[in-house]
Amino acid sequence: MSERWARTILTTYRWAGAAAYPLVGGYIAWRVNKGKEERTRRHERYGRPSHERPEGPLIWVHAASVGETIAVTGLIEHFLAAGIKIVLTTGTVTSASVATERLGGRVIHQYVPLDLKPAVSRFLNHWRPDLAIMAESEIWPMTILELGARRVPQVLVNGRMSDRSFKSWRKRSFLAEALFENLAHVVAQSEVDGERFRKLGARPVTVSGNLKVDTQHPPVDAATLAAIRGQIGGRRTWAAVSTHDGEEMAAADVHKMLRKRHPDLLSIVVPRHPERAPALKAEMEARGLKVICRSTGEAVTAGIDILLGDTIGEMGLYLRLTEIAFVGRSLTGSGGQNPIEPAMLGTAVLSGCNVQNFREAYRRLIDSGGARLVRDTQMLAGAVNYLLNNAGKREEMIAAGRHTVEEMSGALTRTLTALEPFIHPLIVQSRLQRGNGRP
Known part of the structure; x- marks a missing residue:
């Protein structure tokens, strides 16, 4: 029947x-x-x-x-x-x-x-x-x-x-x-x-x-990478990548919380859907932040708070600009996004708790110490601040993440x-x- x-x-x-x-x-x-x-x-x-x-x-x-x-x-x-x-x-x-x-x-x-x-x-x-x-x-x-x-x-x-x-x-x-x-x-x-x-x-x-x-490491244009690194100089950075609705504003809130302790902080926010960038930029600016979109080619000057990654195919660039990466669709979204690329490119991986779609990858990264889960925006801010202040722990997480990815090959x-x-x-x-x- x-x-x-x-x-x-x-x-x-x-x-x-x-x-x-x-x-x-x-x-x-x-x-x-x-x-x-x-x-x-x-x-x-x-x-x-x-x-x-x-x-x-x-x-x-x-x-x-x-x-x-x-x-x-x-x-x-x-x-x-x-x-x-x-x-x-x-x-x-x-x-x-x-x-x-x-x-x-x-x-x-x-x-x-x-x-x-x-x-x-x-x-x-x-x-x-x-x-x-x-x-x-x-x-x-x-x-x-x-x-x-x-x-x-x-x-x-x-x-x-x-x-x-x-x-x-x-x-x-x-x-x-x-x-x-x-x-x-x-x-x-x-x-x-x-x-x-x-x-x-x-x-x-x-x-x-x-x-x-x-897969091979995400590609990057070496000249572009060198130019933007030169603009950033010695500033502290962190990134929120593959973000979904609500997570970009969480990243903006994290930036506002942390810039009192790190006045030179640059936050890099890369939405999963780049077409949302104009609305996100307007909302971030309404919160008193100075934002530039990567697509305009504007320089990352000293007064910029957030670099909004609204281009296609440049994840390799954004991840190489930092050593700390929050991976989205995990805090306000559900299911998570793949943490392998950030770990592969040498970042300490942070994520929300909703990572069911990539459970195995996160399990192995967490067990090895290459990734850490956070419950909310406040906890994310604390984790980013801790990693900014503790180079040794940050380097341990990066090394553990890379080693885990190698073991998973x-x-x-x-x-x-x-x-x-x-x-x-x-x-x-x-x-x-x-x-x-x-x-």
Whole structure:
């Protein structure tokens, strides 16, 4: 009965999506006006391609946002080196910029089609992927069903299942099984994630660790870094990065609390969504703070309180300007953001307590002494002040964080091992075609 009920729900989802398809234009237009879509490329969201399909084997890699895009870069580099073509889809403007910055024209980038049958079918009809690789927690029912109907192997890599998602799927376990049985393999980030996928019906499931640990350090323009360091001089700094609503103002409050003890303090605030910067700047200035936006290119002069990091692809710059970093979506938000990049780049990591989405990474960093959790703004201010005043403790946390990240490495190798049965035939096919003189 449950299997029949799952098929009924998925069929209803399929046809409801098809019926709603003509009505989504207004939603896309709204996103364009909010800067969440590229106006000239919005047709890609309907599955309409902006490139021709290249000859030979093709892997479709999907990474929803910035973190996932960074995580799969190492995999993509390996596929490219093996001569396999890649179409990479992402869901945000910022992740598209990161893809261009890190991979350039070596991959074909498209915005992911809406999870509606007409859009997904059009996308698959054009690209005809030989393998689909989805990153982290991308479970789109129509996409999974359409790929399954075409017998395209689907692999979830760096798989993550949050507490909230697991609870939701458990209530609909019959539906989860109907979807997850289409996955040829799940490569999970942690044992907890792996066990959750198994309980929801995924087979086989292996555990790799977090792919982001094995990525290269976030890039930085050396001249820009040197110039801004010169402007900052000997001032004390701390950063609040990947912040969500409420956390930027918490950072502003921390700055106001601490500048009495550290009159030269510079706070670097990097919102997760840079388009919020104008409103944030106005609100911070209303609190009596002097703020500049990185996007304007203004110099960090002595009187500036806050450098607002409203640019895309410069996290490597912001983190290299400090040795103390609070990682957001953890104080007023929920789930947290990935602490690996800050630890990797040599900062003492601070975070709120809501870090369920990155539980394993935080557990290991906290156990080693590389990270510390804070409950509220007052406690955050105290932690930043302590680290500013205690260079020895700050250096201990930085060293512990770097060591922990090194210990967590190896996910890329384990993931490639799991993917080998799917990739090897494509490599052989690619070599045979090149041997026959085809491009």
